[in-house]
Amino acid sequence: MAAPMLRWGCRGRRWALAWVDGGSCHRRGAPTGSTSNRIRGQSSLAQQPLRTAQKPRKGEHKWAAVVGLEIHAQISSNSKLFSGSQVRFSAPPNSLVSFFDASLPGTLPVLNRRCVEAAVMTGLALNCHINKKSLFDRKHYFYADLPAGYQITQQRLPIAVNGSLTYGISAGKERGQVIPKTVRVKQIQLEQDSGKSLHDDLRSQTLVDLNRAEGQLRVDANVSVHHPGEPLGVRTEVKNLNSLRFLAKAIDYEIQRQISELENGGEILNETRSFHEKLGCTVSMRDKEAKQDYRFMPEPNLPPLLLYDATSLPTDADPQQVINIDQIREMLPELPSVTRERLVQQYGMLPEHSFTLLNEVGLLEFFQNVIKETRAEPKKVTSWVLNIFLGYLKQENLAVSESPVTPSALAELLDLLDSRTISSSAAKQVFEELWKREGKTPGQIVSEKQLELMQDRGALEQFCYSVMKDHPQVVMDVKKGNPRAINKLIGLVRKATLNRADPAVIKEILEKQLSL
């Protein structure tokens, strides 16, 4: 337990999804969520046509879905939120457990400064109001991986509130059109993570790992549907979604299930559900924990967390003892939305490309380093980085930092292309050579493989002449006015030159020789 967690959410109050047409769910054939035999029931239902025959009349029964997310994100810190023990991925079970983490009697929580700073920075990045005073609470429930019998969290007065995140989705008709969206952030709270239970059904035992430094992201989705203008519907909570793909699937499924349930005269229970990854459906957890009273109480061992800004900072404050919000604001890096906007403005790239550049760790930096060193057009660089470079990385499942091709090498390659020293197909060949990590520069590869474009016009004219002579039928086609025929000739000339000729130059020579 006790890996520090940041939790931010916007429970039940966020309009996150577009209007969902009542009719659309019929096509999807949402199951009704029978709870006994639920797995079999779900799978068979999926193949059945929906029982309901009432098709809503057009324009009626519009449904709106309301989705709120509770996002558990692990703070990247060296030690845990309330103890000095380390946080390390995939450490042996229970090897990073302090006396406090094990909840030995008499131990007390000590707040990790780094985690507070991370929470403040996250709050600032999400346009939140940072509470200069926040409080910690105990949330009680009995569970084997919760050794204290309570979890320390910030329920009543969290560190940051009322934020928003603006983002864009590519959903327009035109390529590159991005529709801006805003989600509201209700609060960000610092929360101690529980331990991890490993259930061994075979021996009917549960093993508990109190390290709990895994699972960097975990999302609980609260979903309800209602008719616009009417009160919000009863919500369900789909717990422990650990990837964005499953999150989206679970929400989609849950919306459709609820609509279907309601249209069939059923009712939605305020319950906790889990997402069955293989079947792609949600199932009721039937968990005793789900409906319990957490008996929240102030955590008496942690004084209120006080934060300061430039105006409220006491003059005699020990910098080690206080946290200055303004100082953290200055440390805030350029936010992704600003970076994306800049990329679009500066390099004329499509907004979707700016997203791709930012979504891959290190890719933006790689891109900028190439830009710095090459004469090639930014558009060319974008295309090469996103199509070829990223394609190779994905193919081998490598991170940008693991790439065999350095930004300098790619920059040199793009220079060769830009100066028409090599053709673009030759450039791809050079790139493939570079990927082999043989320590050669693009220039060396080009000269070794003789990939330079032929600069000798006389020799090129000779090639063109030979090709025309050997392919009279094609020449005839050209002369008859078949516009594609010339391309065939160009191809044949290139082949004859072992791809070392510039197609534009060949075309020019051919046209001249054919007197077109």
Place this chain on the structure above:
Amino acid sequence: MGSLLRVSAALKQGQITPTELCQKCLSLIKKTKFLNAYITVSEEVALKQAEESEKRYKNGQSLGDLDGIPIAVKDNFSTSGIETTCASNMLKGYVPPYNATVVQKLLDQGALLMGKTNLDEFAMGSGSTDGVFGPVKNPWSYSKQYREKRKQNPHSESGDSDWLITGGSSGGSAAAVSAFTCYAALGSDTGGSTRNPAAHCGLVGFKPSYGLVSRHGLIPLVNSMDVPGILTRCVDDAAMVLGVLAGHDPKDSTTVHDPINKPLVLSSLADVSKLCIGIPKEYLVPELSSEIQSLWSRAADLFESEGAKVIEVSLPHTSYSIVCYHVLCTSEVASNMARFDGLQYGHRCDIDVSTEAMYAATRREGFNDVVRGRILSGNFFLLKENYENYFVKAQKVRRLIANDFVNAFNSGVDVLLTPTTLSEAVPYLEFIKEDNRTRSAQDDIFTQAVNMAGLPAVSIPIALSNQGLPIGLQFIGRAFYDQQLLTVAKWFEKQVQFPVIQLQELMDDCSAILENEKLASVSLKQ
């Protein structure tokens, strides 16, 4: 041999060695075993520590006043390698892997840990009668002073059946110091648990300001009120120990950063003419024994006659203290006790049908009725539907109670003077006629509000009752004015000359040790 500082001087002068001192205390522990003061006697640890201390003295590298001094620690402080039970089945056999900060600080100064003292289970009680190891007997039950008075009383029964309680919940620590088995002991004080037994056992019982002394390693009762307490035979000793214990602990975020002056040496007040003593009128309750009432008033007169200003003050919310405490205490208890589930440490039942069944049976077997009752009440108060009506209201009342003190001190009062207890120690058979909850509610009446406000308070023995039993009065100071409070207490202690307990009959072959204790028995009652 009486006070810690005197024996410390004897050690420094080589009149006695740490090992000799340790052995004498161990021998007294054995002789007074029937008092049930100790749950665990850490004889080997103490002797080894004494040996090391002796080496230091020989090499002229004494660690200070506490080096070689036998001390005892209430069994709700974690002690590395030494069983820590809280007098509960739940923690029988639990051996902590670490020392509470206060224990570590004492050991770092060379103190000898004689053992872990008895208490009410998880410190929930005011008699030291409700622990799984049985009740603690008050050494004064066997004192010459009390025995002689009883002979004069034709109604009193003979024999041992009417032995007296120590008060509690730190009764084991009080009995241990009172019976000369150690020179200072740690208690804990949540509603009076150090001051109450100190009053009943004729000792100085000091509750420091909340936040002055680390709670790390103290197994909590009510985190927001718990404070490690100090039991000694005189005020100077308590001040010396406080000097060692006080200060910020990185492991306890509720400890304050500004340390008090250390080492803490109390000056002797030459006169009290600049002092203003407040007498809270609400503390004059009908249940207060007339004897204590008259001693309280004599004490006030003493201050006045020596030039101090003595005024009546009002703490208007005092009467809500008990019920407010009940809500806050049980709520925190419900929360704090949640970790005792049998999984990781302490008692675990044999039932393994399900985790829930195991929890339930473990907790039923592990906790006594008092603890279970408080857990049940606390969980009730914390339910979502009750939280506002009980917990939040109690917190508001707590604030009002704390503000009462602030207002009193802001009106110019330096120190408040009150009784510590309603009466002197009562016989066990009398005490158990009422249940734990009733007793706690009655007995904490003068002490509890102080914990709500986080103030320092000290109980000072003032005189013997008509029955020959000790009576204490309480001084309450401003938050973090612990030194001022103890300075006043020291002046008072000197005036009243409380008599030393005479246990010669009980421990005749130890009389040599006790010979030196013959202090003049001048009391206010004369």
